Amino acid sequence: MVTVSDTLHRQRSSSLAVRLSRFRELGIVAFLVVVIAVATAIEPRFLQPFNVRSILLWIPLLAVIAMGEMMVIITRGIDVSVGSILGFAGIVVGMIFRDYPDFNIYLGTLLGILLGAMLGAINGALISWARVPPIITTLGTLSAYRGLVFIVSGGRQIDPNHVPTALIRWSQRGPFGIQWIPWVVVTALAIAALTYFFLRYTRSGRDVYAIGGNPEAAKLRGVPVERTIFLVYVITGAMAGLAGILYASRFGFVNPGETGVGFELTVIAAVVIGGTNVFGGSGTVLGVVLGCLLLGTINVALAVLGIAATWQLAVYGLVILLAVTVDAIIQRELRRATTGE
């Protein structure tokens, strides 16, 4: 089916697509500026340090998981179980902190990451080797893992007095005594940087894009497709596990029926707003980080402007729909421009 002229068109369109994807990130920045401008116009105190800090505090949880979810979507998959993995890691590590108050918090964080990786590995094994479609696997484990959270915790919340103060301090203090860039934000940005290098400079990272671009071709070229897909879900699980600890640090409690519920939608929104193609094959770290920043800003703006929390879900849905539709229109125009239809 693929002819030479087809391939030529695709090469031309890919260089155009690169230009447009740069433009796409500028688009997010522009949208961000508009949101901030509108919010500031209505409420002049919008950009005071307290609110900026709230916006920045939105990033860690979101960006950390979004890095994994972005890779999953690039490989043409989806992971809707991240919210439940977040809750599971949060509750288990929280229970350990409750029952052993002297437990080392770094060890606890590591444990959370490992627990998340384990649950992610179950997803990954089912998807890559047992060939259960990603949406079915993770829709199933979304419920299964959430049920586990209730079973393990007996439905009991981890109260604020049981979360170590040293852990909570991660969300309050920053490096070099800078108050408004807390450690959790620094951690998230470090993970974003690591993801950037992983995707750009390692073999497995390049394989992620190759699989998303064309799975059959990737396989024929000797890319270890199954192993890479497995790896991507393990990473996403591990990141969701880390986010469980960051949640405990940020909010100071873990609740089985609340922590991480519905968070998969927020994460997917951030990834899709960041310009990651829902058909797979393309997506950038910078775009997704900007997507997280935009979502955080919208959320804080809604709160500051006194728009009730009841609007949140509708706004997410609308923003996802808008991002996906705008991308589809861009792609269609691109195809039209290159094929001359």
Place this chain on the structure above:
Amino acid sequence: MTIGETSSLPETSSQAKPVGMSGRFKALLARPELVTVGLLMLAFIAGALLSPYFLDVPFLLSYTSLSIEVGIMAVGLTFIIISGNIDLSVASTLALVACVAGVLYFDLGVPMGITLVLSLCTGAALGWLNGTLVTKMKLPALAVTLATMALYRGAANVLVGDDSRPKLAWSRDIVFPDWFVGINRVCIPGTPIPLPLVIFLALAIIFGIVLHKTTLGRWVYAIGTNEEAARYSGVPTERVKTLIFTLMGLLSGLAGLIMVSRLSVARYDHARGWELDAITAVVLGGTDINGGRGSMFGTVVAFFLLVFLRTGMGVANIKAESQLTAIGTLLVVAILVSNLTERFRK
């Protein structure tokens, strides 16, 4: 018993034709619904052993009403999934239609009869929007319905807030009309069969006939098997897809109204997470998640399996949250088993 195989898999039907008994027997064994029927019997036996109350027929029948909405959504989802698409927004559509009905009746004073018609139209419109975004924007159904899953439930939340219709603060006299509420307490005269169950079975039969005996049904299978090929052989693929998404919205809307009647209240968090149960019912019934294969009979059997499982776990005092783990695992295992048997057969 040859429903469902008519236009789906050429290999299976050619297998079914030849050499008498053994060939026919093999074809029967190859039917994916068989596993579901077996599981249904197992669940029945296990339930009966677990609790003496389980085999109480009126009790079991009345229990089907508690999740009849899942069954009604699964009827529509059978079409959607056979066509190779997915709809994650079904439970959110249900909630939004329920809230629209509540707002129309209480806040705007629309008579109940007109409210019902307008609510069903809303459901169809929401489904049509999904279908149009999928066909006109050439977007994957997964991405579209994931967005509308948030959007529709979010809109329901905006509409009624965290409150309900009738509002908690209102006097007890302000309620839905008597003839509308309590549909689950209405039975076929002289039998313990509740009305919602009758509605579900009637819908399953009507939609089953459409799926298995009409051109539209064949087109749905054709699109799910190979959309490109279907388009080149003259199937109006876009119109068929828009139509089945619209019907899906209509069915979700109907489910929403039944839920409001059953609970006599409309809330934005009605049926939260029930898209999982509906998809599980369809997939458990042997419908291929990649499209092109499946039957309405399988969906109906799987729905009863789910209901009996939930009932069994209920009488065995297993908490609702823990039941989640069982249902989620069941969904994954169902596909896992069908994948493995597929590979084994090859």
